[in-house]
Amino acid sequence: xxxxxxxxxxxxxxxxxxxxxxxxxxxxxxxxxxxxxxxxxxxxxxxxxxxxxxxxxxxxxxxxxxxxxxxxxxxxxxxxxxxxxxxxxxxxxxxxxxxxxxxxxxxxxxxxxxxxxxxxxxxxxxxxxxxxxxxxxxxxxxxxxxxxxxxxxxxxxxxxxxxxxxxxxxxxxxxxxxxxxxxxxxxxxxxxxxxxxxxxxxxxxxxxxxxxxxxxxxxxxxxxxxxxxxxxxxxxxxxxxxxxxxxxxxxxxxxxxxxxxxxxxxxxxxxxxxxxxxxxxxxxxxxxxxxxxxxxxxxxxxxxxxxxxxxxxxxxxxxxxxxxxxxxxxxxxxxxxxxxxxxxxxxxxxxxxxxx
Amino acid sequence: xxxxxxxxxxxxxxxxxxxxxxxxxxxxxxxxxxxxxxxxxxxxxxxxxxxxxxxxxxxxxxxxxxxxxxxxxxxxxxxxxxxxxxxxxxxxxxxxxxxxxxxxxxxxxxxxxxxxxxxxxxxxxxxxxxxxxxxxxxxxxxxxxxxxxxxxxxxxxxxxxxxxxxxxxxxxxxxxxxxxxxxxxxxxxxxxxxxxxxxxxxxxx
Numbered sequence: 001x002x003x004x005x006x007x008x009x010x011x012x013x014x015x016x017x018x019x020x021x022x023x024x025x026x027x028x029x030x031x032x033x034x035x036x037x038x039x040x041x042x043x044x045x046x047x048x049x050x051x052x053x054x055x056x057x058x059x060x061x062x063x064x065x066x067x068x069x070x071x072x073x074x075x076x077x078x079x080x081x082x083x084x085x086x087x088x089x090x091x092x093x094x095x096x097x098x099x100x101x102x103x104x105x106x107x108x109x110x111x112x113x114x115x116x117x118x119x120x121x122x123x124x125x126x127x128x129x130x131x132x133x134x135x136x137x138x139x140x141x142x143x144x145x146x147x148x149x150x151x152x153x154x155x156x157x158x159x160x161x162x163x164x165x166x167x168x169x170x171x172x173x174x175x176x177x178x179x180x181x182x183x184x185x186x187x188x189x190x191x192x193x194x195x196x197x198x199x200x201x202x203x204x205x206x207x208x209x210x211x212x213x214x215x216x217x218x219x220x221x222x223x224x225x226x227x228x229x230x231x232x233x234x235x236x237x238x239x240x241x242x243x244x245x246x247x248x249x250x251x252x253x254x255x256x257x258x259x260x261x262x263x264x265x266x267x268x269x270x271x272x273x274x275x276x277x278x279x280x281x282x283x284x285x286x287x288x289x290x291x292x293x294x295x296x297x298x299x300x301x302x303x304x305x306x307x308x309x310x311x312x313x314x315x316x317x318x319x320x321x322x323x324x325x326x327x328x329x330x331x332x333x334x335x336x337x338x339x340x341x342x343x344x345x346x347x348x349x350x351x352x353x354x355x356x
Numbered sequence: 357x358x359x360x361x362x363x364x365x366x367x368x369x370x371x372x373x374x375x376x377x378x379x380x381x382x383x384x385x386x387x388x389x390x391x392x393x394x395x396x397x398x399x400x401x402x403x404x405x406x407x408x409x410x411x412x413x414x415x416x417x418x419x420x421x422x423x424x425x426x427x428x429x430x431x432x433x434x435x436x437x438x439x440x441x442x443x444x445x446x447x448x449x450x451x452x453x454x455x456x457x458x459x460x461x462x463x464x465x466x467x468x469x470x471x472x473x474x475x476x477x478x479x480x481x482x483x484x485x486x487x488x489x490x491x492x493x494x495x496x497x498x499x500x501x502x503x504x505x506x507x508x509x510x511x512x513x514x515x516x517x518x519x520x521x522x523x524x525x526x527x528x529x530x531x532x533x534x535x536x537x538x539x540x541x542x543x544x545x546x547x548x549x550x551x552x553x554x555x556x557x558x559x560x561x
Binding site (some may be wrong): 269275279312 | 503
């Protein structure tokens with residue numbers, strides 16, 4: 001009896017093991033193609049066509065079994081990836097996925113090209129092509145190669161032009177300099193207007209060119225760029241709260257008045273933070289001071305020179321044989337005399353040194 | 357009343373640094389309490405956190421002064437130090453002389469192991485004491501003694517020959533140059549003196 005029961009128990013256990021193993025092994029005719037970077041498994045085995053025809057619970061069951069098998073195969077593949085424990089010994093086991101190989105299709109439609117500007121249309125019509133210009137031009141007057149425009153351009157500095165000829169047929173009373181200035185202003189304004197019109201047209205046509213102020217050109221100054229950068233930072237879904245800052249950009253709180261009103265720290269704000277900020281500033285300030293204080297060094301030098309000068313004066317006044325008298329370590333030839341002369345001079349030199 | 361901005365703090369620290377050097381951090385970081393600087397009507401006050409919380413409940417128009425006034429900002433944003441800051445800049449135990457003020461906490465004196473905050477002193481002869489107390493600069497003819505190694509533009513405390521602190525100033529010449537200069541040249545620029553307590557009685561907060 002007992003033996004039969006033991007056998008029955010063992011058989012049951014073995015059956016359980018087999019069941020477990022069966023649940024993780026899947027038989028397939030064709031191997032699946034895996035793209036573990038995308039967690040993708042592609043099954044090219046032809047499905048039993050007859051069973052898939054017609055809706056019904058049998059079809060559902062079949063599809064579910066298919067899905068379960070394929071998922072099991074994918075998971076087995078994932079378990080074979082190199083893995084490590086994230087966050088130390090007790091952390092979760094993290095597998096390192098390889099690079100994805102399957103190219104996913106576009107999510108959004110591709111960007112439309114920007115429509116040609118008025119000039120581009122005209123140029124295409126007339127067949128005008130861009131002429132590549134040299135960056136340097138030969139200036140006959142200065143006899144050297146100068147820039148085409150900009151600092152030290154060929155043709156002299158236009159702001160220092162001292163002569164403006166009155167053209168034939170113009171009013172003799174008119175101020176030519178003023179006319180030149182006005183015409184330049186008008187040209188610049190017209191250019192700017194056309195640029196903005198082109199941008200507006202491109203924007204309206206639905207191309208992905210951004211609106212005018214955010215369009216980068218080479219001619220924007222620092223303040224404009226700063227403003228544009230601020231707008232760009234704020235145009236995220238969280239209104240710029242989690243945008244990383246560049247290393248030297250100051251972290252400024254968002255000003256509700258748009259930068260018009262001066263804002264101060266709160267009166268009773270975090271005092272510990274204020275203290276640490278002040279200590280930091282003190283550290284900066286003290287680190288910038290030069291270690292060698294030049295004025296002190298100069299003063300010390302002056303003191304030394306004075307002391308030496310005083311000693312030299314005293315030495316000269318004493319005797320004709322001043323050199324001998326002044327020197328304190330000298331092998332004595334006539335012992336008593338030089339010794340006697342040496343002592344008073346030593347005292348005087350020492351006195352002069354400390355007094356100077 | 358508001359905290360100082362970054363630029364203002366820097367100006368104040370630079371000025372204070374001329375007198376006490378790196379020991380400003382003793383003022384900022386005190387073990388016996390949190391002390392801070394606040395600006396009220398262009399004047400810089402130094403006060404403890406407890407006092408700050410009390411002062412915050414006073415309306416702005418009625419608030420005259422709080423804590424100790426260190427100095428004020430002029431219209432062109434320069435910082436002028438006032439004599440009321442003297443107690444925080446000079447070593448406190450000065451033979452019992454000096455104006456009656458609230459007792460200074462211990463950290464600013466020797467037990468912390470720091471050198472006395474201010475080491476550069478100038479003694480003024482009795483004849484030109486009064487001149488200095490009226491707000492004039494100290495001339496070479498009025499100079500009694502000066503600490504050795506004073507650099508130019510170093511902050512100094514001005515004493516009378518009887519070792520009474522009269523105020524502070526900025527050395528116009530270094531000690532070496534002081535010896536060589538002629539008697540009518542200025543040797544110490546006047547910054548603040550105790551005569552201000554009488555002269556500017558109503559405006560000294």
